[in-house]
Amino acid sequence: MTEARALPCLEPATGRGREQEPVGAPFFLPGEPARAYGRAKPRLKLEIRDVTKTFTSAQGLIRALSNINLTVHEGEFACILGPSGCGKSTLLHLIAGLELPDHGEIRLYSSRAKKEKKAEKLIIFQEAALFPWLTVLENVLFGLRLQKLGAKESKERAMHFLALVKLEDFANCFVHELSGGMKQRAALARALVLNPELLLMDEPFAALDFQTREKLQQELEEIWRRTKKTIIFVTHNVEEAITLGDRVILLSGHPGTVKREYTLPPGRPRQKETPFFAELAAEIKRDFQNPGRELVEQVTG
Numbered sequence: 001m002t003e004a005r006a007l008p009c010l011e012p013a014t015g016r017g018r019e020q021e022p023v024g025a026p027f028f029l030p031g032e033p034a035r036a037y038g039r040a041k042p043r044l045k046l047e048i049r050d051v052t053k054t055f056t057s058a059q060g061l062i063r064a065l066s067n068i069n070l071t072v073h074e075g076e077f078a079c080i081l082g083p084s085g086c087g088k089s090t091l092l093h094l095i096a097g098l099e100l101p102d103h104g105e106i107r108l109y110s111s112r113a114k115k116e117k118k119a120e121k122l123i124i125f126q127e128a129a130l131f132p133w134l135t136v137l138e139n140v141l142f143g144l145r146l147q148k149l150g151a152k153e154s155k156e157r158a159m160h161f162l163a164l165v166k167l168e169d170f171a172n173c174f175v176h177e178l179s180g181g182m183k184q185r186a187a188l189a190r191a192l193v194l195n196p197e198l199l200l201m202d203e204p205f206a207a208l209d210f211q212t213r214e215k216l217q218q219e220l221e222e223i224w225r226r227t228k229k230t231i232i233f234v235t236h237n238v239e240e241a242i243t244l245g246d247r248v249i250l251l252s253g254h255p256g257t258v259k260r261e262y263t264l265p266p267g268r269p270r271q272k273e274t275p276f277f278a279e280l281a282a283e284i285k286r287d288f289q290n291p292g293r294e295l296v297e298q299v300t301g
């Protein structure tokens with residue numbers, strides 16, 4: 001047994017089976033100082049059980065993910081962290097329904113009536129996939145075409161979300177007139193306008209310079225706070241994960257498995273200069289860089 005450390009926020013490695021964490025189980029595991037963090041018990045939103053994914057390539061079979069067990073709760077900001085090639089994008093594609101698992105199950109617990117179900121899960125990619133022949137406003141309106149809204153209402157909704165991402169003054173610009181950060185904001189507005197149940201973000205800020213990235217992180221946090229969306233955010237950047245996440249889920253690769261989860265204290269914005277964060281970042285980086293290290297102990301403060 002490894003010596004217990006002082007960090008108050010770490011959960012044991014996962015790979016937990018259904019028996020250990022049944023549907024509707026408390027967000028916090030026994031032994032974790034949940035009450036000290038003062039979070040209400042949220043509803044289960046997404047449940048991933050024993051999911052495995054294999055690809056067939058010219059080189060043979062590639063096991064991208066193995067035995068993934070994960071739950072995400074309503075309104076949670078969950079960060080999936082892991083090195084390149086460990087299966088982060090594959091996991092998001094499975095959640096979005098763009099790929100099917102070999103076996104295992106992925107369940108979304110909808111909070112809406114069936115007839116309301118429109119956009120359930122939307123992915124925002126590293127390269128904002130906007131249509132270059134449309135303006136920013138037209139890009140945001142594009143997804144609303146299938147919803148039976150009037151032109152006026154559609155435009156009002158689109159402009160509301162463009163204002164939320166601070167792009168209302170750029171509504172009539174074309175995509176090539178936008179900076180990288182603005183493109184990602186436009187992609188965010190285009191996703192939010194559809195009111196998805198789950199927002200899946202695949203390294204959306206990875207191609208941005210440091211300052212733009214920090215600014216967008218702050219803005220995303222504010223938008224998340226205001227819209228109360230459930231977000232699953234993929235990154236390979238430890239600081240980004242602990243800045244944004246309520247919880248950080250560390251994957252190790254080849255094949256990708258959940259190595260460890262870290263539940264962060266709820267105070268926001270995060271005080272990154274504090275010893276707590278430096279210590280937590282160092283701890284995660286050690287786990288990140290050491291694929292052979294198995295952590296199974298419960299660590300509490």
Ligand SMILES: Nc1ncnc2c1ncn2[C@@H]1O[C@H](COP(=O)(O)OP(=O)(O)O)[C@@H](O)[C@H]1O
Pocket residue numbers: 055056057062063064082083084085086087088089090091
């Ligand atoms: N469509 C595919 N066909 C074959 N192999 C794939 C495919 N998609 C992903 N992979 C492989 O699965 C593994 C995980 O990939 P990916 O999910 O993209 O990782 P990450 O997003 O963490 O960088 C990699 O080895 C990758 O080469």
Ligand SMILES: [Mg+2]
Pocket residue numbers: 088089090202
């Ligand atoms: Mg990826």
